[in-house]
Amino acid sequence: MRALVYYGARDIRVSEVEKPEPGKGDVLIRVIACGICGSDVHGYLGITGRRIPPMIMGHEFTGIVADTGEDVNDISKGDRVTVYPTRFCGSCSFCKTGLTNLCINRTVLGVMDVNGAMAEYVVVPKNTIIKLPNNIDPIQGTMLEPLGVVYRAVKNAPNILNNSVLIAGAGTIGLLLLQLVKLAGANPVIVTDINESRLDIAKKLGADIVLDPEREDIKDALSKLNIDGVDVAFEAVGAESSVNQVLNSVKNRGTSILIGNSQRDITVNMQNIVTRELKIFGSYTYTIEEFKATMDVINRIDTESIISKVISLEESPRVFEELAQKSSNLLKVVIRLD
Numbered sequence: 001m002r003a004l005v006y007y008g009a010r011d012i013r014v015s016e017v018e019k020p021e022p023g024k025g026d027v028l029i030r031v032i033a034c035g036i037c038g039s040d041v042h043g044y045l046g047i048t049g050r051r052i053p054p055m056i057m058g059h060e061f062t063g064i065v066a067d068t069g070e071d072v073n074d075i076s077k078g079d080r081v082t083v084y085p086t087r088f089c090g091s092c093s094f095c096k097t098g099l100t101n102l103c104i105n106r107t108v109l110g111v112m113d114v115n116g117a118m119a120e121y122v123v124v125p126k127n128t129i130i131k132l133p134n135n136i137d138p139i140q141g142t143m144l145e146p147l148g149v150v151y152r153a154v155k156n157a158p159n160i161l162n163n164s165v166l167i168a169g170a171g172t173i174g175l176l177l178l179q180l181v182k183l184a185g186a187n188p189v190i191v192t193d194i195n196e197s198r199l200d201i202a203k204k205l206g207a208d209i210v211l212d213p214e215r216e217d218i219k220d221a222l223s224k225l226n227i228d229g230v231d232v233a234f235e236a237v238g239a240e241s242s243v244n245q246v247l248n249s250v251k252n253r254g255t256s257i258l259i260g261n262s263q264r265d266i267t268v269n270m271q272n273i274v275t276r277e278l279k280i281f282g283s284y285t286y287t288i289e290e291f292k293a294t295m296d297v298i299n300r301i302d303t304e305s306i307i308s309k310v311i312s313l314e315e316s317p318r319v320f321e322e323l324a325q326k327s328s329n330l331l332k333v334v335i336r337l338d
């Protein structure tokens with residue numbers, strides 16, 4: 001089969017590899033569409049250490065069941081599906097309370113050395129398969145994965161009805177967050193990014209205020225609104241500057257939800273956290289039940305404005321390099337395989 005194989009930093013090529021076989025309890029999926037995640041681009045650059053070459057990336061995808069292994073009963077050839085990309089054990093203390101995202105034995109499809117879905121076929125365990133409803137098309141369906149991340153992050157936040165919210169980062173996650181917090185009644189919603197075209201999309205998708213933190217001081221912008229800081233801030237970049245921006249923009253006792261995950265060590269102002277009694281939470285992916293819940297949310301969200309383009313597998317090495325450029329205006333790119 002054809003697959004996009006990651007061979008090392010900035011070296012990714014379409015190669016002929018062996019088609020995987022479904023073992024006991026596994027399902028073989030013919031991939032229709034797979035999104036490129038920001039973490040895949042970081043992996044491509046070889047900076048996170050979370051992609052061990054040679055391997056196949058890809059965890060945001062939809063497809064059709066092509067074959068089933070032994071001991072698979074309620075899934076049939078031809079079913080349209082998406083996949084919860086975390087393989088979880090089902091028996092650890094976290095799985096037992098439904099926190100499959102925090103399973104201590106977890107592995108993630110298309111991460112480290114586990115082959116993912118930027119290929120014609122991928123094998124996954126049956127307990128991670130979710131049937132795709134007919135009203136979700138396969139390209140839109142690739143957005144269920146980032147939507148899951150956002151769904152959990154909003155669930156991890158305190159009530160945001162009529163409260164002020166700041167979102168740092170207007171990439172795919174930030175723009176989905178914007179729409180979910182608006183649906184939950186947040187007001188006003190401020191979105192920050194250093195890319196003007198992303199801010200334009202944020203404005204179009206309902207942001208009350210957009211601003212570039214390198215050009216405009218956020219404290220000044222908030223004081224113009226007569227706000228002493230926002231109630232809740234979400235960090236969707238993962239960089240030191242944006243984490244500090246979030247911690248500085250919340251009001252005393254305000255809540256910061258950290259989602260971005262690209263830098264291991266950063267420096268924060270500890271006294272700012274202690275003397276203002278800030279609350280800080282991490283939010284990591286989503287549980288399998290939260291993933292199922294996104295099926296009911298996705299049709300209330302504009303995903304078309306976030307998908308910049310749909311490309312072929314052959315075009316994908318060039319587009320990975322384009323996504324890696326700081327000047328890129330691309331948001332979500334989806335690889336179509338059928």
Ligand code: ZN
Nearest residue numbers: 089092095103
């Ligand atoms: Zn577990």
